[in-house]
Amino acid sequence: MAKWGEPPATWDKAALHSFIIRVVNSVLHDNDLESSPINESQDLFEQGCNSLQATYIRVAIAWTLCQAPTTKVQFKHLPTRVPQNLVYYHPTIPSLVAYMDAILHSVEEEAAGEPDRSTRTTENMHMLVEKYSQDYPTHHPIGTKGHSEILLLTGSSGRLGTYLLQNLLCDDRVDRVFAVNRQSAKLRLVAVNISEEDLGLDQELLQEICVSITSIIQNAWRVDFNLSLSAFGSNIQFTRSGLNLALKTQTPVPAQFIFTSSIGTVANWAKPGPVPEAPLTDPGLAIGSGYSESKWVSEQLIIAAAEQRGLKATILRIGQLASSIQNGAWNTTDWLPLMPKSGATFGVLPSFSRCVSWLPVDKAAQSIIEVMHGRATESRVDLTYLNVAHPHAVHWDLILESIAKTLHCELVPSHEWMQRLNESADRPTDIEGNPAIKLLDFFRRACASSEGIEDNRGYERKEAMGVPDLETAGARARSETLGQLRPLDQKDADRWLAYWINRGLFSF
Ligand SMILES: NC(=O)c1ccc[n+]([C@@H]2O[C@H](COP(=O)([O-])OP(=O)(O)OC[C@H]3O[C@@H](n4cnc5c(N)ncnc54)[C@H](OP(=O)(O)O)[C@@H]3O)[C@@H](O)[C@H]2O)c1
Structure with a gap:
């Protein structure tokens, strides 16, 4: 074990804290002492931790626990008893310290943190909805509605996003697409800072977007099933920024908001029959991975914006894409x-x-665009839920x-x-x-x-x-592509x- 992974001299909480700080900083910064230290309360994966680094941290902790003079819980094969996903389950410095402390001084079940995980997660999900659903802007109608679409698309560098962009560019009914992405060496379109108000867009471009867009497809997301809810804070913030933008448009109606959510938000569906194409607001349906929990939180923000400000939104529960x-x-x-x-x-x-x-995935992209065009002409309903899967x-x-x-x-x-x-x-x-x-x-x-x-x-x-x-009648009715798809x-x-x-x- 490298020097940074050496066990602490004592086993009290303060010593464990220093040990975790040493391990995490060394692994994440590759021993580069110049780098600024890791933020203790923020999720490590939000600070750039990758799966290999998470493995190194886990190995250092497992190996160190083996060196401890006493563990109240006697692990026979301790290294393999430490969960493979340890850092994903405990993604901050305090929670890793608490894990080690619990193993050393308490009981195994407590250390695993399982019994009350779902209660804590539900509280966190509600807390995030509360935090990000305050003070939506009010839309002030300006002008009259034209016939063509001007789009703002997020996540166009990904798998689904690439096909969405390709199909939108070939679509005669679409006048212009603002493709908004994180800074990327490969693709240079509209680069944004997702954690800033108004996405950090310069004023001139923001104004151009606000006076013209008719639809937003919020498609960007971190697709990783191992991460905890806390690793998705910036994605949730990004959804909120998109909602603000939709409501701030200087157009006859707010830009319609299309959200590529996931079947994960209903993963725990246990009723007899398929999931209906309707809002299901029980957070318990989504609990199990931070990915689906964070999608659930974002869905609630969209529902709140539709209820409070009359936003026209479509939430797509997308199944597995091939x-x-x-x-x-x-x-x-x-x-x-x-x-x-x-x-x-x-x-x-x-x-x-x-x-x-x-x-x-190409058929999914086409069906989303068909839904968007159909939705633009339907003005009565504020919120539509559709299940997008192979029929x-x-x-x-x-x-x-x-x-x-x-x-x-x-x-x-x-x-x-x-x-x-x-x-x-x-x-x-x-x-x-x-x-x-x-x-x-x-x-x-x-x-x-x-x-x-x-x-x-x-x-x-x-x-x-x-x-x-999934029930898919609504999606099939709105998308010719889905209606005519051949079986795999x-x-x-x-x-x-x-x-x-x-x-x-x-x-x-
Ligand atoms: N794939 C599926 O089976 C499936 C199923 C259900 C729902 N969905 C949903 O469909 C959407 C697209 O999925 P995909 O399979 O195309 O995923 P993908 O290939 O991983 O693409 C994700 C896109 O989101 C961007 N992104 C990732 N993390 C981000 C962050 N923190 N901030 C801003 N942008 C970020 C990526 O940009 P970079 O290029 O900068 O990383 C990329 O453009 C997602 O919302 C996903 O949840 C997918």
């Missing part, structure tokens, strides 16, 4: 490709007796069979695959070759809820991986696999 129909490009770091990657190691892939409704579910095994065949894997009951993954996670050296371990908790939850016996009063859930079934088949799976092989995901 690669585009055109080219099979599906990011190799997503959860799905990590499954065949692990399969190539174990020789097995999970089978589920359920379906998937994954929507090709034809296909059997999981049909899709996975083809991948399994090419990789010479056998399809086995999902609990058997999960068992192999758990065993692999207990071998610290496996993580490089088997990155599915990084999403261990996600896979555990998904497999458990796919297999569990559900009390769903006679309703048989269709979707695999614990994903709730094995040829699609072959294209994804060819892409992953080309990108060097497998070592054969």
